[in-house]
Amino acid sequence: MKQDNLREWEQKCIQEEPPECTAACPIHIDARLFVKEMGRGDHEAAFKVLAKTMPFPGILGRICDHPCELKCKRGEVEAPIAIGLLERNCVERATGKVRVQLLPRRGQTIAILGGGLAGLTAAWDLLRKGFGVTIFERSHELGGSLREFPGNTLPQEIIDEELAVLDTLKADCRLGQALDATVFEDICREFDAVFIDREAVAGCNLPLKLDDAGEITIDAASGATDREGVYAGGGTRCIGAYSPINETIQGRKGSLSIERFIQKANMGAGRENDGPFQTRLFTSIAGIDPIPRVQPKDAEAGFSNEEALAEAGRCIQCECMECVKVCLYLERYQAYPKKYARQIFNNEQVIYGAAHTKNQFVNSCSTCGLCETVCPNAFNMGDLCLQARRAMNEQKFMPLSFHEFALTDMAHSNGEQFAFSHHQPGTEGSAWLYFPSCQLCATSPGEVISSYRFLQERLTGGVGVMLGCCGAPAYWAGRDDLFRETMDALRTQWEQLGSPRVITACSTCLSLFREQIPGMEAVSLWRVLEETGLPVDACAATGTTVAVADPCITRHDPETQGSVRRIAGAIGMTIEELPLSGDKPECCGYGGLMYNANPKLAKDVIDRRASTKTADPGKYYHTTVSGHDYLAYCAMCRDKLAGAGKRVSHLIELIFPTVAGGDPAARGWISWSQRRTNRARVKQELLRELGGKGEDIVEPYANILLEMTPEVSRRIDERRILEGDVRTVIDHAERSGQRLRNSASGQYRACLQSGNVTFWVDYTPADNRFQVHNAYCHRMKIVGVKK
Amino acid sequence: MNLPGEAQGWICAACGGELEMMKVGFTYMKGNFEVDLPACRNCGLVLVSEELATGKMADAERILEDK
Ligand code: SF4
Ligand code: SF4
Numbered sequence: 001m002k003q004d005n006l007r008e009w010e011q012k013c014i015q016e017e018p019p020e021c022t023a024a025c026p027i028h029i030d031a032r033l034f035v036k037e038m039g040r041g042d043h044e045a046a047f048k049v050l051a052k053t054m055p056f057p058g059i060l061g062r063i064c065d066h067p068c069e070l071k072c073k074r075g076e077v078e079a080p081i082a083i084g085l086l087e088r089n090c091v092e093r094a095t096g097k098v099r100v101q102l103l104p105r106r107g108q109t110i111a112i113l114g115g116g117l118a119g120l121t122a123a124w125d126l127l128r129k130g131f132g133v134t135i136f137e138r139s140h141e142l143g144g145s146l147r148e149f150p151g152n153t154l155p156q157e158i159i160d161e162e163l164a165v166l167d168t169l170k171a172d173c174r175l176g177q178a179l180d181a182t183v184f185e186d187i188c189r190e191f192d193a194v195f196i197d198r199e200a201v202a203g204c205n206l207p208l209k210l211d212d213a214g215e216i217t218i219d220a221a222s223g224a225t226d227r228e229g230v231y232a233g234g235g236t237r238c239i240g241a242y243s244p245i246n247e248t249i250q251g252r253k254g255s256l257s258i259e260r261f262i263q264k265a266n267m268g269a270g271r272e273n274d275g276p277f278q279t280r281l282f283t284s285i286a287g288i289d290p291i292p293r294v295q296p297k298d299a300e301a302g303f304s305n306e307e308a309l310a311e312a313g314r315c316i317q318c319e320c321m322e323c324v325k326v327c328l329y330l331e332r333y334q335a336y337p338k339k340y341a342r343q344i345f346n347n348e349q350v351i352y353g354a355a356h357t358k359n360q361f362v363n364s365c366s367t368c369g370l371c372e373t374v375c376p377n378a379f380n381m382g383d384l385c386l387q388a389r390r391a392m393n394e395q396k397f398m399p400l401s402f403h404e405f406a407l408t409d410m411a412h413s414n415g416e417q418f419a420f421s422h423h424q425p426g427t428e429g430s431a432w433l434y435f436p437s438c439q440l441c442a443t444s445p446g447e448v449i450s451s452y453r454f455l456q457e458r459l460t461g462g463v464g465v466m467l468g469c470c471g472a473p474a475y476w477a478g479r480d481d482l483f484r485e486t487m488d489a490l491r492t493q494w495e496q497l498g499s500p501r502v503i504t505a506c507s508t509c510l511s512l513f514r515e516q517i518p519g520m521e522a523v524s525l526w527r528v529l530e531e532t533g534l535p536v537d538a539c540a541a542t543g544t545t546v547a548v549a550d551p552c553i554t555r556h557d558p559e560t561q562g563s564v565r566r567i568a569g570a571i572g573m574t575i576e577e578l579p580l581s582g583d584k585p586e587c588c589g590y591g592g593l594m595y596n597a598n599p600k601l602a603k604d605v606i607d608r609r610a611s612t613k614t615a616d617p618g619k620y621y622h623t624t625v626s627g628h629d630y631l632a633y634c635a636m637c638r639d640k641l642a643g644a645g646k647r648v649s650h651l652i653e654l655i656f657p658t659v660a661g662g663d664p665a666a667r668g669w670i671s672w673s674q675r676r677t678n679r680a681r682v683k684q685e686l687l688r689e690l691g692g693k694g695e696d697i698v699e700p701y702a703n704i705l706l707e708m709t710p711e712v713s714r715r716i717d718e719r720r721i722l723e724g725d726v727r728t729v730i731d732h733a734e735r736s737g738q739r740l741r742n743s744a745s746g747q748y749r750a751c752l753q754s755g756n757v758t759f760w761v762d763y764t765p766a767d768n769r770f771q772v773h774n775a776y777c778h779r780m781k782i783v784g785v786k787k
Numbered sequence: 788m789n790l791p792g793e794a795q796g797w798i799c800a801a802c803g804g805e806l807e808m809m810k811v812g813f814t815y816m817k818g819n820f821e822v823d824l825p826a827c828r829n830c831g832l833v834l835v836s837e838e839l840a841t842g843k844m845a846d847a848e849r850i851l852e853d854k
């Protein structure tokens with residue numbers, strides 16, 4: 001990944017953008033954090049948040065005219081958070097003092113004309129930046145309009161206390177100063193720059209350009225007057241609407257401009273967000289219940305502590321996290337895509353020998369694309385991860401273990417035990433080509449055969465058949481080489497069959513064919529069955545309600561989704577829509593090879609989807625589930641959901657039932673071994689229909705008969721140990737005699753490294769069979785005993 | 788050295804010998820390790836328990852994959 005590519009990704013995720021309140025606050029108080037601290041009842045921490053940005057928090061906190069509230073998201077639900085009243089409650093009670101972090105002293109001195117809030121803010125900012133500051137004020141005290149607030153809102157002593165900090169910072173305050181054109185010229189000569197608080201210089205006739213209303217004209221962005229080095233601001237009172245926060249921001253803008261003027265820095269650069277701006281943060285208010293705004297019992301006294309606590313508790317704590325709310329993977333790693341993009345970038349760079357600590361992370365995403373659908377900016381974490389996987393392969397640091405099982409399974413599907421293509425028996429050409437998919441053949445071999453017979457009956461022009469894997473595992477693994485090779489092989493066979501229209505029962509195959517093979521017309525089996533009509537013995541499911549579990553790959557395929565729903569309706573089913581269906585289906589944990597690279601996460605994903613528990617307190621991710629049976633139309637979705645204990649059937653089981661009146665939703669889990677056997681069975685069956693051409697392919701060590709309890713069988717399957725692996729170990733142990741024996745139980749234990757995995761099996765020979773008690777494996781290779 | 792509980796009762800079926808704790812070498816993802824494990828001194832047969840394979844060894848593999 002290149003730097004600018006990283007920037008693009010980062011730009012897309014707006015989770016770190018400020019909330020509306022902060023963006024609308026002219027001085028950008030972190031109001032979200034402030035309100036959060038108030039919600040904890042922590043006045044001191046809340047005060048610190050204010051003091052970080054606010055000059056004289058004891059003053060402004062009492063009187064701010066809070067434009068933030070106009071934009072507060074809570075306002076879209078019922079009424080905005082009373083940020084102003086909360087600030088007042090905070091500063092009235094907090095005992096903390098403002099700690100001033102002084103920057104190193106600088107040689108330049110700045111004159112401030114006028115001690116209203118704008119002038120005082122400029123003075124405060126410039127003092128903190130290390131400039132010498134002299135305040136010229138006509139009256140005999142600082143504060144200007146601040147002195148006119150009612151005493152119970154802003155007591156005089158508070159103003160004095162707060163302004164005492166100017167003395168501490170050694171500001172030179174010259175009170176009772178006459179200000180006229182001559183004095184002004186002297187000041188301009190003596191000081192390096194000048195800030196004028198317009199409220200304080202009314203009628204002084206300063207030699208500066210004025211507007212129609214007699215105010216000193218300033219550039220709105222910088223506060224510059226028509227004289228170099230002289231900046232001005234404030235005076236909102238003169239236009240009839242005194243706004244403390246606008247006085248403050250104008251003082252602040254002036255001080256920033258003066259600093260840049262003195263440093264001869266670019267005046268405008270990076271100042272787009274000076275003052276209020278429109279944030280890019282998206283915050284959903286869906287599902288947020290209205291809570292009325294707290295009204296202080298004693299309006300003059302403001303909030304009591306209890307009232308403040310209740311009011312602060314209404315804050316939504318605005319943020320986006322839309323994607324994290326629907327994806328356990330994103331939640332599990334405890335950040336959000338902007339952070340993840342940076343981590344993935346760093347993982348690829350590996351500067352100074354640092355570890356690739358995000359390898360598993362990059363390979364755990366199911367690439368389902370749900371994040372893109374829900375993100376306000378269409379951030380697709382799946383695309384980012386696929387891109388990163390390709391780079392890992394190219395740079396040769398992809399650990400084999402992440403994809404090896406899946407790629408081996410794919411090789412099985414594209415090997416002699418399964419791969420096959422032929423015209424319809426008795427024909428020489430194909431108008432159609434049925435591609436049932438490797439995974440459907442693995443789980444529903446009988447239904448695949450019946451559906452193929454049915455298609456041959458109903459369609460004209462010949463229906464050829466092709467068995468194999470579309471290459472999706474290679475695609476997900478970021479193995480473009482292997483994926484290309486697989487696609488090319490499929491395309492060649494398809495062309496040799498005369499480029500017929502392809503019918504596939506797998507949505508992943510459908511999507512890859514449509515995207516990757518130009519000229520191939522591919523359509524879903526469900527769409528075709530809508531045209532041909534359903535077989536007479538299709539299940540009659542009248543009166544049942546199911547929730548359709550759309551496979552994640554169909555999110556942009558409403559045509560297929562519609563066909564499935566219409567067929568389900570036609571056999572009598574009532575459909576309940578899951579909240580995450582249509583363009584928002586979740587993945588079952590097979591997609592993107594999550595199950596291979598991160599089995600623990602994949603298990604959690606499917607367990608959540610199969611349970612009826614929806615929410616974990618304090619977590620973002622909420623599952624959307626239904627108590628009804630699920631109707632799947634992806635083989636992996638069916639197998640994964642069934643494996644997690646959910647009642648689920650595959651649409652093909654309903655249309656082409658193998659047992660009349662059966663209950664396919666009760667079929668349950670299926671092992672990886674059985675899936676391979678089933679695939680081989682489909683091929684054998686097709687070969688028989690072609691007149692017994694070809695021979696039965698005998699699995700190696702098929703003569704070694706195994707026996708195991710369902711528990712053992714399930715356990716070893718979860719460890720992705722195939723029965724074939726077990727047989728290999730036993731065969732080797734029995735022939736070589738290399739095995740351990742337990743003197744108490746009489747069981748044998750033996751191991752064998754096969755490929756990159758070492759398998760261990762506990763077994764007891766029994767007559768002509770072997771009772772298998774357990775099996776486990778590891779990838780570390782045993783080098784041997786050190787003598 | 789005493790054998791851990793899990794290894795008790797296992798003998799080498801090839802030679803009938805008892806297992807003893809011995810240094811066993813492993814390798815994974817360019818890393819080499821030595822672990823004390825029960826093994827047969829005569830035949831070199833090693834015992835990796837289920838607990839070790841699915842626990843510490845699996846964890847170590849994971850860590851090495853993120854290196
Ligand atoms: S709800 Fe809270 S975080 Fe959101 S805009 Fe309002 S005060 Fe700010
Ligand atoms: S699993 Fe799906 S929703 Fe989650 S990050 Fe990957 S592509 Fe996005």
Ligand code: SF4
Binds near residue numbers: 374375379
């Ligand atoms: S949905 Fe996710 S990726 Fe998109 S902006 Fe929000 S947090 Fe970022």
Ligand SMILES: [Zn+2]
Binds near residue numbers: 799801804830832
């Ligand atoms: Zn021995």
